Amino acid sequence: MAEITTLHYLVVAAALFVLGVIGVLTRRNVVIVLMSIELILNAVNLNLLAFSRMWGNLHGQLFAIFIIVDAAAEAAVGLGILIAFFRNKETINVDEIDLLKW
């Protein structure tokens, strides 16, 4: 079987990214939208690590670590907002978050 190259990883990352985008754009449940964002961030990390492997240096891996830090911060704040929202409106549907909508 052919050797696994950078291109293979890029294809997997593109698939995961598109799945995450579909989740963000179509789901109503905010928790699942946040999980789809995690999927997107994972796809980006996979790309960074594949290129880091291709060029043989560590910059991609360090960027991936910083992206994981970002993902943790984003999940904490996002879920905090979600709990505050649920306390006020008793729902977790994205299309009912429309107080700022004119």
Added chain:
Amino acid sequence: MNPAINSALNSGMAPVATPWFFYALAGLAVASGMAVITRRNAVHSALALIVTLLSVAGLYLMLYAPFVAGVQIIVYAGGIMVLFLFVIMLVNLDRSSKERQFNRMWPVGLAAACALLALFTSVIVKGKALFPDRMVPLAEGSNTQEIAKALYGDAGRMGEYTFAFEIASLLLLVAILGAVIMTKKKI
């Protein structure tokens, strides 16, 4: 790392990670990624996301990134997913799993995502020739040391990413404060 294994790798012995591992892990990641965005019950989505994260961690191991794979398992599968499961159990699940799962504009969203997929496909197909068709073998024993040197500095000097590391700690502090304030009874 065991010097015997190292010399076996250097002498051109076939690596343990065969292409089959890649295809299995990639298939598992994509299949459970699909489960994440299609399940009705948010707990099932979270469990599918854990499977995705673990198989992506396996792909990281195949990319000679053992430290990032460990961070992925500990921080993502261990920390962030526990947070998600807690929040799923805090907000009421029964009602939202009986409701409509996809919003009214889902055909538009799906079309936009398909356009994005077409863009990615054309980029990958057109740029195919730019990628080398063989991976160069790398030393994997010193990965964690090299990352630590870049993050924390080496021999009294600041590393290349020390400043970014400190900024990241500030970001985490702000995130902690934000999360605590958001979840207070009265804001």
